[in-house]
Amino acid sequence: MSKRGGTEQALALAKGKKIRSAEDVLKKVKSLAAELTASTEVDKTLAQLNLPYNCREVVDKDTDEVLAEIESAIYGVAASIMDGEGFSFDIPSRAKGNQMYVPELDRIVLRDTVSKRPFASTATCRKAAVTSRILSLVHELVGKRIHVTKRDLFYTDVKLFEDQGQSDAVLDDLACMLGCTRSSLHVVASEKGVVVGRLTFREDGDFIDCQRMGVGGKAIPPNVDKVSDISSDAAFILLVEKDAAFMRLAEDRFYNTFPCIILTAKGQPDVATRLFLKRLKTTLKIPVLALVDSDPYGLKILSVYMKGSMNMSYDSSNLTTPDIKWLGVRPSDLDRFSIPEQCRLPMSEEDIKTGRRLLEEDFIRANPEWVKELELMLASKVKAEIQALSSFGFQYLTQVYLPLKLQEGDWI
Amino acid sequence: MSKRGGTEQALALAKGKKIRSAEDVLKKVKSLAAELTASTEVDKTLAQLNLPYNCREVVDKDTDEVLAEIESAIYGVAASIMDGEGFSFDIPSRAKGNQMYVPELDRIVLRDTVSKRPFASTATCRKAAVTSRILSLVHELVGKRIHVTKRDLFYTDVKLFEDQGQSDAVLDDLACMLGCTRSSLHVVASEKGVVVGRLTFREDGDFIDCQRMGVGGKAIPPNVDKVSDISSDAAFILLVEKDAAFMRLAEDRFYNTFPCIILTAKGQPDVATRLFLKRLKTTLKIPVLALVDSDPYGLKILSVYMKGSMNMSYDSSNLTTPDIKWLGVRPSDLDRFSIPEQCRLPMSEEDIKTGRRLLEEDFIRANPEWVKELELMLASKVKAEIQALSSFGFQYLTQVYLPLKLQEGDWI
Structure with missing residues (x-):
């Protein structure tokens, strides 16, 4: 069939480069992994930084720790009553004015502004009641060691919470107050991601x-938090934007030839996938290489993995994986791999606007090579999907494109 | 904590009914399973019906059969050329006028109208070219035993196909022409569903x-088609609309107490989940019980599992699972289980319109009990989510609601 010829042609197009043995192909990614292991920077915490000002970050805590935190919060309330100051919670502010970018950590954290939430005030009476109710529900969840979604939590007392926005906001307040992640409170996100490979x-x-x-x-x-004993002989983690590419990699058992872990959230990353990726990265200390569409949306997805979202900034250390390498599909790949004109799509006005906004963002500006790629995209006004590689044959992605990229250490 | 009291209260509310041993609880569902095994109606095919008119349905075919079908289609074209009639394909019509509901099968199939697609006609020349190209691509896929998505297929020849709608349509034409399912052609849907339990x-x-x-x-x-050796000691399949309920059931290991297979497509069912459900049902011959929201959208989801969608009607026998029992949450449950007023939501205008349209549909009208429930929903103008059951405690669903439902055989 004609496709076999197509793949050979594509190989020739890739500047006559030959794909060497799997061992050779992996050399560069392995030395990247060695750098990571040697680096002590990977897991900086706020405490280690010794900043001249106070900041707040949450950490994963185990069942007993969370129960102890809740009980100590309630003792604090009781003490406040005994001191004649009445029933009141001390809630850290999550407002934008209390958020701060810490360059040493390369992420956003909360400053230490705290506000009182007294029961004996018409302004905060209802919110204080909601806070105690959710504190009690979380205590039950953690005690029973079961997990629920935010929606479930809301439905336990619709009359009090009125709408889910209210119970969600108080839940985030509580995570800050207790200094632990939302998943430590046993309130979890719904799952969307899948994983295969050497794990x-x-x-x-x-x-x-x-x-x-x-x-x-x-x-x-x-x-x-129900995941333990993570073990792997993978050389890297391949983070894939779309499930079509994931499927190709899984079916071709790409991880058998090139030991890796393949992960996708099928589009916009959900909290569960971000937590899982972070956990893998921290435990295994291997590089994360990203395969996304060559468009501003692909970069947006990378930004969520790397920087997180503003309204979860108190939990940024658990949700973000800062040092992800952009493997492909990059704007410069389109010419280098001779992607046919028909597979290149014109960018819409909206795409261009999003692209321009991204150029202003810290996480792009921090990496001059990313800036160059994004500028190239905006200048050419052309985008392309991962699937554009199929124009050289269905298995071009797994048999040519990725091995070549790995062999040349072609990530930025 | 207060919740324990809540669950006891809820138990009392369930008309003082006691949940018996797991074995007792399962008696009714097991006798339903026995009926199914005894029934010979389950797997009627068009051929067995011996209808007085010709209909067309596709079946799953293995690699060699599909290759043979493609090659015989090409021999047909060659013969047509030799006969002096030129290069031309015979394509079954998938137009609405050629679709027909067969009551004996309880699904929609295609009549036998076939149209010519000659290359030597300005009207069909392009489409004939697209058809031969896709035929050749599918032959490659099947020969190599690899699977791709419709998007991948489109990207192999963007110049010819112009937009994905064209390659998708021709792919469906080919499935009809070759008499096999789209997944037999190794072009697959992306996955969304998850499964746990005794399987x-x-x-x-x-x-x-x-x-x-x-x-x-x-x-x-x-x-x-890569799934084989299906084996299970489950008494039933529990089809769940949402992943929050799925998570609750999975975490509580509901299937350990009540042997079952738990399945969800996380909302609107995708083709992969529908094929998988059908496959389980056909192989295991156990009842499928559905747990959906008590709203018109929940019923819409059931209708997709049971009747499929119009534009895939040529493949209805592989995609649809007709005899799904509606376990809950049903409109009549709201009062029977004393769901609090605050957890009942008013139906929107759109909900009511959708509900009225559903009342006209064959698959609802075929079951008077379903009609009664839907009429009750429309009369009360109230809907409720599965999560409304959380108002009695997080584990009410797994510890009280479902066991009671099973024990009483309360499905329709």
């Missing part, structure tokens, strides 16, 4: 081998 | 045990 772990006691998950993969668990 | 199978050779999948579950594979 084994235990989930709620079950042994999971992601190399034996067929082509469908393993659904990423909504509660990352 | 083991092989996926692309890997042994998958869905009882050892933690709380996240196993992602349902995009290509159901």
Whole structure:
């Protein structure tokens, strides 16, 4: 069939470069991994930085710690009553004015402004009642060791909470107040992501081998705290934007030739996938390489993985994976890999606007090579999907494009 | 904590009914399963019906059969050329006028109208070219035993196909022409569903045990033809609309107490989940019980599982699972289980319109009990989510509601 010829042609197009043995191909990514392991910067915490001002970040806490935090918060309230100051909570402010970008950490954290939430004030009486109710519900959840969604939490007392926005906001307040992540409170996000490859772990006691998950993969668990004993011989983590590319990689068992862990959130990353990625990165200390569409939306997705979103900034250390390498599809790839004109799509007005906004963002400006790529995209006004690589044959992605990229260490 | 009292109260509210042992609870669903096994109606095919008119349905075919079909189609074209009639394909019509509801099958199939697609006509020349190109691509896919998405297929020849709508339409034409399902052509849907519970199978050779999948579950594979050796000791399949309820059931390991398979497509069902459900039902011959929101959208979701969608009607036998029982949450449950007023939501104008349209549909009218429930919903103008059950405690769903429903055989 004609496609075989197409792949050979594509190989020739890739500047006559030959793909060497798998071992050779992996050399550069392995030295990147070695750098990471050697680096002590990877897991800086606020405490280690010794900043001249106070900041607040939440950490994962185990069941007993969370129960102790809740009980100590309630003792604090009781003490306030005994001191004649009445029933009141001390709630850290999550307002924009209290958020701050810490360059040493390369993420946004909260300053230490705290506001009182007294019961004996018409302004905060209802909110104080909601706070105690949610504190009690979370105490129950953690005590019983079960997990629920924010929606479930809302439905336990619709009369009091009135709408889900209110119970969600107080839940985030509580996470800040108790100094622990929302998943430590056993309130979890719904899952969307899948994973395959050289990875084994235990989930709620079950042994999971992601190399034996067929082509469908393993659904990423909504509660990352039930994941333990993470183990892997992978050289890198391949973060994929779309499930079509994920499927191609899984079906071709790409991870058998090039030991890696393949992960996708199928579009916009959800909290569960971000937590899971961060957990893998921290535990395994291997590079994360990203394969996204060559358009501003692909970069937006990278930014969510790397920087998180503003309204979860108190939890940024658990949700963000700062040092993700942009492997492809990059604007400069379109010419280098001779992607046919028909597979290049014109950018819409909206795309161009989003692209221009991205150029202003810290996480792009921090990396001059990213700026160059984005400028190239905006100048050419052309975007392309990962699937554009299919124009050279269905398996071009796994047999040519990715091996070449890895071999040349072509990430930025 | 107050919640424990809440659950006891809820138990009392359930008309003082006691939940008996798991074995007792399962008696009714097991006798439903026995009926199903005894019934010979389950897998009627068009051929068995011996209808007085010709209809067309596609079936799953294996690799060699599909290759043979493609080659015989090409021999047909060659013969047509030799006969002096030129290069031309015979394409079954998928137009609405050629669709027909067959009551004996309880699904929509295609009549036998076929149209010529000659290359030597300005009207069909382009389409004939697209048809031969896709035929050749599918031959390659099937020969190599790899799977791609419709998007991948489009990108292999953007110049010819121009937009994805064209390659998609011709692909459906080809499935009809070759008499096989789209997944037999190795063009698959992206996956969205997850499964846990008493189920083991092989996926692309890997042994998958869905009882050892933690709380996240196993992602349902995009290509159901790679699934084999399905085995289960489950008494029923629990089809769940939302992932929050799925998570609750998975975390509480509901399937350990009440042997079942738990499945969700997380909202609107995708093709992969529908194929997988159908496959489980056909292989295991156990009842499918559905747990959806008590609103018109929940019923719409049931209708997609049961009747499929119009534009895939040629493939209805593989995609639809006709005899799904509506377990809950049903409009009559709201009063029977004393769901608090605050958890009942008013129906919007749009909800009411959708509900009225559903009342006209065959699959609702076929079941007088469904009509009664829907009429009750429309009369009360009230809807409720599965999560409304959380108002009695987070585990009310798994510890009280579902066991009671099963024990009483309360499905329609």
